[in-house]
Amino acid sequence: MMDARTAAQRLGFPPEACARFAAMDAARTKETAHVEEPVRAAESAHLVESARMVDPSHLAEQVYVDESAHMGKSARMVDPSRLAEPVQAAEAMREVGPALQLPADAAGLLEYCGVAERDRVEILAARPDAGRDPEWWALISALVGSLEREMEAPLPSTGHTAWPVVPESSTAVGMWAWAWALLANVPPLLEVHRRRGVPEAVSRATVGALGGVMGSHREIYGRSGVGLMPLWGPPLRFRGADYEIGRHSFTRTQLGLGDGVAGHLLMVHVPPTGPLDPAVSEQSIAAAARLFPQWYPDEPLYGFVCPSWLLDPQLAEYLPADSNILTFQRRFTILPLLPPSTPYEGDHELMRLALQLDPPEGALTAEDLDRIPQDTTLQRAFVRHLRDGRHFHLRIGLRQLA
Structure with a gap:
């Protein structure tokens, strides 16, 4: 190969x-x-x-x-x-470590993963073949191999890098290739869930991220597939590191303090699936605090960590004090701001995750801002903030177990 x-x-x-x-x-x-x-x-x-x-x-x-x-x-x-x-x-x-084998019942697995009928039809039509698509086959094999090697491994304290996005000129096979890599790991993932005692409802919600990514990809990029979206969370879900429980998903995360693993945290994520209702959010967090020690008793929890644009205190300048976002912020201790990798790193994240828009390669121009709808408070806040020459930031919050 x-x-x-x-x-x-x-x-x-x-x-x-x-x-x-x-x-x-x-x-x-x-x-x-x-x-x-x-x-x-x-x-x-x-x-x-x-x-x-x-x-x-x-x-x-x-x-x-x-x-x-x-x-x-x-x-x-x-x-x-x-x-x-x-x-x-x-x-x-x-016989150990066989070559890549895509699932025979791909249609059934796609439905189980919450993939809409339109996307199921398109991905099945773009099923890769080792002889016809040797390049994509090699890359899918590499990604599946990484999922298998890291199965059940928590997120290390050194972090995790999203899978590479595919070139915009990629064929339909390329646009769907990473979805096939994730789908190939569903059967062993579900076996892990069964062995750990994870309820069926949690398993379905967790792998349902695949259908959600496809919908977001179409919304943001105007194309079917998953390849143009930086896939950070889905690989973690499909290797047993991340689970969706109610409103939030949670990533098993190692806490490092400079000398190896010092403890364990749950990283809180807020999928773009609707309002961030405070009561529903708290129910989700309480359930995670109860369930993860049952599933992973060898990973005693210190608490929760949340890296997100949602925790940027600057949002308080634009949102009501009783808004869902600011209520969520107050439940965390927000750590001091670290220098971002680029001045517009947080702008890009907010634009992609909150506004569901494809950010430009670099800083947003006046023309970019002109194209952003002004229908919601968050959309108006985003444009006003950047027009004032300022930037939003990803912030990190900690929360100890109750």
Whole structure:
């Protein structure tokens, strides 16, 4: 199969995205090498002593496959009685980490994931094929491999980077490619949910993010697919790190204080699914505080963290004190502002997530502001704030468990 870096280059991805895919391939290669080392030893033994039978106790040590090498499946020992010769052992080892297989019942899984009928029709028509679409197949394989390697891993204190957006010139297969990567991981994800005791309603709501992303993509970019949207949250959901419970979704997050993991938090997100009603919000947070210790008892919770434009205190200049947004703000201790990566970082986030508009590449111009509707308080506040030469910011809030 084509390597992911070459595939990304051929498809016109920028250099940083190509490097990211190369890193995914490198991780997969390292994992494969870890699995294949005993295979090579077994093959060598066969060449030297082809007539000898292998000592089963020795073979059992050779063919032990750990959890990471088996793509997130339970570690197991291969039955030595089935492996009379080293070559047979090698063949058994090669079954570990199979090539990408897209789900056979894709239509059923798409419906389970809350995908609208229109989008189901289009994504099924754009199903990738290894022979016809080798570049996209290689990239989907890299993304699925990353989901499998990181299955159930919490968000590290060092953070998480969204999947690369696809070039605007991408075909329909490319626009839907990342959705296929997420869909391929639904069956193992649901198995994790069952093992952890996650209710069916929570599982459905969690994977329903796929349908939501497709709807937002169409609303913001005017095109079907998911490829133009920076996918930050969906990969976390489809690897078992993020769950939707009521009004909010929550990401299992490691708390780092400079010397490894110091504790665990739940990162609170506010999906764009309607009003941020204070009572509904509190019910969601209370449910998360109760359920996560049951599902992940080895991750004792300190509290909640929320990085969001919703926590920008500047919004108080434009919104009523009893508004849902300011009520939500008051439930967190807002940390001091860190220097943003660009002056307009928060503007872009608010424009994309709150106004459901596609932000420009750089700073917003007067012409950009002229095109923003002025129907809501938030729309008017956004335009006025930027016309005054100011910027909105992403802020981080903390909240301890009650």
